[in-house]
Each structure stands twice: as structure tokens, then as C-alpha cells.
Amino acid sequence: MDGDRHVTGRTLAKHLGQWRTANSRAAYAELAERVKLLVLDGRLPVRTRLPAERELAAALQISRTTVAAGYDLLREAGFLQSKRGSGSWTTLPDAPGVRQLTPFAPAGDSAAFDLAYAALAAPPDALAGAMAAATEQVACHATGSGYQLLGLDSLRETVARRFTDRGLPTTPDQILITCGAQHAMALVLSALVSPGDRVLVEHPTYPNALDAIAREHARAVPVGFTGPDWDLDTIAAAVRDACPRLMYLIPDYQNPTGRCMSQEQRAEIVELARRTRTPLLIDETVSEIVLDGPAPTPLAGQLAESSTSPLITIGSASKTFWGGFRIGWVRARRPMIERIARARASMDISTSVIDQLVCQHLMADLGPVLARRLPAVRSARDHLFALMAQRFPGWRTVVPPGGLSLWVDLGAPVSSALVSSASRHGVMLAAGPRFGLDGAFERYLRLPYTLPEAKLDQAMERLAAAWLALSDAGAPTPGWPDLAAAEVA
Ligand SMILES: Cc1ncc(COP(=O)(O)O)c(C=O)c1O
Numbered sequence: 327m328d329g330d331r332h333v334t335g336r337t338l339a340k341h342l343g344q345w346r347t348a349n350s351r352a353a354y355a356e357l358a359e360r361v362k363l364l365v366l367d368g369r370l371p372v373r374t375r376l377p378a379e380r381e382l383a384a385a386l387q388i389s390r391t392t393v394a395a396g397y398d399l400l401r402e403a404g405f406l407q408s409k410r411g412s413g414s415w416t417t418l419p420d421a422p423g424v425r426q427l428t429p430f431a432p433a434g435d436s437a438a439f440d441l442a443y444a445a446l447a448a449p450p451d452a453l454a455g456a457m458a459a460a461t462e463q464v465a466c467h468a469t470g471s472g473y474q475l476l477g478l479d480s481l482r483e484t485v486a487r488r489f490t491d492r493g494l495p496t497t498p499d500q501i502l503i504t505c506g507a508q509h510a511m512a513l514v515l516s517a518l519v520s521p522g523d524r525v526l527v528e529h530p531t532y533p534n535a536l537d538a539i540a541r542e543h544a545r546a547v548p549v550g551f552t553g554p555d556w557d558l559d560t561i562a563a564a565v566r567d568a569c570p571r572l573m574y575l576i577p578d579y580q581n582p583t584g585r586c587m588s589q590e591q592r593a594e595i596v597e598l599a600r601r602t603r604t605p606l607l608i609d610e611t612v613s614e615i616v617l618d619g620p621a622p623t624p625l626a627g628q629l630a631e632s633s634t635s636p637l638i639t640i641g642s643a644s645k646t647f648w649g650g651f652r653i654g655w656v657r658a659r660r661p662m663i664e665r666i667a668r669a670r671a672s673m674d675i676s677t678s679v680i681d682q683l684v685c686q687h688l689m690a691d692l693g694p695v696l697a698r699r700l701p702a703v704r705s706a707r708d709h710l711f712a713l714m715a716q717r718f719p720g721w722r723t724v725v726p727p728g729g730l731s732l733w734v735d736l737g738a739p740v741s742s743a744l745v746s747s748a749s750r751h752g753v754m755l756a757a758g759p760r761f762g763l764d765g766a767f768e769r770y771l772r773l774p775y776t777l778p779e780a781k782l783d784q785a786m787e788r789l790a791a792a793w794l795a796l797s798d799a800g801a802p803t804p805g806w807p808d809l810a811a812a813e814v815a
Contacts, residue, residue, distance in 0.1 A: 331373070338377055343742060347743050353392050354396040359746055439777060441785060447648070456691065459687045474677075476503065477503020478679065481683075485657075486500065488689060496657060506642050507654040511538050513673070514656060515607075517665050519544045526547045526549060526570040526574065527539070528551070529766065531574070531762075532576060536763065544571070546763060548763050549564050555591060556585075558591060572606075576609045579727070581729065583733045585726070586619075587625070595625065596628040596637070599635050605638065610640065626639050638656060640654065643689070646696070703730065706775040710773065714732065714773070714786070718790070721734050723773075742757045747795050752788055
């Protein structure tokens with residue numbers, strides 16, 4: 327199959343960034359390795375037509391023979407297919423397991439340490455109890471069709487109650503149950519956003535949100551952070567200049583930076599949205615992972631009941647309980663819920679009843695689950711921070727008050743090269759540019775603390791070996807000239 331889209335030589339060169347590491351490996355092998363990483367972490371989608379050899383050679387200022395040899399290597403490894411007259415386009419190899427890889431996850435051995443996702447394993451005891459309770463209940467539901475566009479009434483009630491308990495009075499008719507927050511996001515975008523619209527995003531942000539925006543043929547308008555805070559002046563200027571159709575924000579333990587928005591900034595964002603009539607899509611997927619300080623109150627609570635500004639909140643059970651459930655939700659005013667439900671009818675119709683029942687039982691057990699889970703996550707966070715400081719004294723990070731990962735400044739633009747080296751050492755990670763647009767954040771790495779501490783020890787040992795291999799290969803490491811100015815951060 328020919329490529330659905332194509333990438334120009336200049337754009338690919340931008341994505342490749344500093345791909346040469348003065349490695350003893352041949353340039354064509356390094357080029358192939360870096361393109362492979364771009365395919366595996368989703369920055370270069372499958373079926374993207376690559377530039378002609380001559381064009382890429384010109385953009386990278388290397389010989390055409392080097393590009394041709396790099397493309398050959400990619401073809402041999404199954405990451406490229408070519409057809410005379412149609413060019414070459416990206417593919418994934420047929421090797422067992424590779425097709426199940428996440429777009430983030432580089433191919434690794436089965437013993438690899440998976441830190442490509444910032445997500446925890448399921449809480450085993452609570453899961454077993456909830457599954458047993460759900461199994462008993464399923465018979466009463468099985469007499470009906472099982473299709474429910476809005477979700478099970480009982481789970482909608484449970485989710486509404488949790489919002490109310492967190493300080494945002496909510497009724498069940500304001501809740502739509504989805505198959506995870508990503509699905510919730512896709513539904514909201516498909517209901518509200520048209521091709522050519524702009525969507526304001528934090529920069530860096532959650533990568534699948536960028537992909538979901540691109541899927542609607544909309545354009546992300548990135549706004550960076552200033553110090554520990556959201557840059558509200560720049561957000562206001564971007565709203566004025568770009569007139570976005572929607573603002574997508576993650577105020578609680580922002581993924582990937584871990585920042586938490588202050589009450590004052592929450593109020594200002596809501597006021598900006600009201601004044602400019604810009605709908606807000608608030609992603610609360612990570613909100614329950616509170617490690618220090620008070621739990622954040624839902625941003626939607628800042629909106630006066632009488633306001634007509636749309637404020638839509640999405641969340642899920644993925645970080646609190648388990649990503650394997652695929653249970654999420656949308657909270658909005660009732661007419662908006664009905665509108666989103668209509669958009670859903672042509673997509674997937676309903677969420678698994680069994681998963682909803684399990685999730686409902688887990689949510690009933692939320693307090694005890696979090697009381698066991700959060701201290702372990704806090705301890706893993708502090709452990710990883712200490713390991714990082716010990717093994718990588720040149721790396722910098724701010725310990726986040728919640729969430730599941732550190733956002734680390736590597737001190738040099740080597741994130742993709744490090745992730746590539748790490749995958750060869752059995753550690754799967756997402757490189758900084760995965761969280762940004764146009765190759766930004768090559769200096770940064772997201773480092774989740776989602777594995778047990780003993781495994782974090784081993785993963786960091788392997789990462790240290792990967793870093794050493796990179797340094798031995800001559801990659802710029804901390805102490806080299808500061809190249810941050812070249813980033814769009
Ligand atoms: C901010 C954010 N939004 C959405 C998602 C997707 O969550 P789900 O697994 O519920 O689809 C994630 C998962 O990492 C996330 O971090």
C-alpha cells in the first residue's frame with residue numbers, strides 16, 4: 327500500500343534533529359536507527375511516504391549513498407517498503423510482538439523495563455474483589471441488549487458522586503461513560519472541532535492529544551510554560567491571535583511536566599474562557615495521583631453555574647486503577663453530553679458492561695485503594711529522584727507534587743539518541759520530542775516511577791549503561807554548549 331501522507335526532506339531533517347552522535351557506527355546505520363525510533367514512537371506515522379533519497383540527502387547535507395544505505399537497512403528491518411515509481415513509505419515489521427507495540431515503545435526484549443507508559447499495574451486484591459462482585463451482577467444486565475450510549479446508570483451515579491465529593495456538584499445526567507480518557511477526548515474533539523480549526527495546547531503536552539487533534543485535521547496551537555506556572559499572558563495572546571475552537575489543558579499534575587495549576591490560575595483560565603467564549607477541555611486523567619499537598623479541586627468548579635461557556639472535563643480509571651479497563655468519562659452540561667453521545671453513536675455505541683461493573687466496584691473502594699497505592703507511588707517517586715541524582719548528577723528535574731513521572735532536563739539535546747540507546751539496553755522510554763511539536767524537547771526525557779523500586783534500580787542501571795554508550799559514542803552530554811535556544815520549548 328502506498329503512503330497516505332508524506333514528509334518532506336526538511337521536515338524529516340527537523341524531526342531527526344541531532345541524529346549524528348560521532349558514533350563509531352556508520353552514518354547510514356545511525357540514520358536508519360533514528361528513523362526507526364520516529365516510526366516506533368509515532369512521530370512518523372506508519373504509511374508516511376519518506377522523501378526521495380536525493381531530497382533527504384540535500385536536507386541533511388550528506389551523500390545520497392548514505393541515505394540509500396539507511397533506507398536499505400530500514401527495508402531489511404521491515405520499517406520501510408518501496409515500490410518503483412511510488413517511493414518509500416514507513417511500515418512496521420511483521421516480527422512477533424512488534425505489531426502490539428505501543429506507538430511509544432521501541433522494540434525490546436521480553437525482559438525489557440517498560441517505562442514508555444506512565445501507568446501502574448492493577449491493584450491485585452482490589453481487582454480480584456471487584457471482578458468477583460461484577461461477575462455476580464452481570465446476570466441482571468445480561469437480560470437487556472447491553473448497549474448503552476451514555477453508560478451504566480449506576481457507574482454514572484458513582485462518577486458523579488466522586489466529582490461532588492471533590493467539590494464539584496454533579497448529577498449523573500452530566501456524565502457519559504467512555505472507553506478511557508483518550509476515547510473521551512476523541513469524542514469531544516469530533517463533536518466540537520472541524521478541519522482547519524485550532525486547538526490551544528500546553529507545550530509539552532500529552533502526545534495522544536496532539537495525535538487526536540491532528541486526526542480531526544485541526545491544528546494545535548502550542549503555549550509553553552514559564553517557570554513553575556502556566557504562562558497566562560501568552561495563553562491569552564494565543565487565544566486572541568489564533569481564536570482557537572478549544573483549549574485543551576491538563577491542570578492537575580500535567581503530563582509530562584507534573585505541574586499543578588494554582589487556584590488563582592484556574593480562576594483566570596476560566597475567566598479567559600468565559601470572556602472569549604472559548605470552550606475548555608480539561609483533562610483530569612491524573613488528578614487522583616496526589617502525592618504532596620492538598621488534592622486539587624476540579625477546575626470546572628470555578629465556573630459559575632449560570633455561565634454559558636462550555637467547560638468539558640474528561641477523566642478515567644486508567645491511572646487510579648488500571649489502564650487495562652478502558653473506562654473513562656466526560657462531564658459536561660446535559661445538552662453537551664447529549665451532543666457528544668450522538669457523535670458516539672456512529673463510533674463505538676457502548677462501553678463494555680462488565681468493565682463498567684468492575685470499575686464501579688473499584689470506585690466504591692477508592693479510599694482504601696488510594697490509601698495503599700499513593701504511599702508506594704510517593705516512595706517510588708522519591709526513590710527514582712534519588713537514583714537519578716546519584717547516577718546522573720548533570721540531569722535536572724523538579725519533583726512533582728503528583729502524577730506518575732519526572733520530566734527531566736538532560737542538559738543536552740540527546741533525548742531521542744538516549745531512548746534509542748536505552749531500547750538496546752532493554753529499557754523502553756518515550757523521548758522528549760514525543761510530547762511536543764516540530765521536534766521540540768530533545769533536551770527532555772519523561773521518566774515514570776511506575777515500576778516497583780527494585781525494578782527501578784535495575785532500569786536505572788541499564789539506563790546508565792545506555793547513557794555511557796551514548797557518551798562513549800561522542801553524543802553531547804551535560805557540559806557541552808547549551809543548545810536549548812534551538813528548541814521551540
Ligand atoms: C493526560 C492524559 N490524558 C489521557 C490519557 C489516556 O488515558 P486512558 O488510558 O484513560 O485513555 C492519559 C494516559 O496516559 C493521560 O496521561
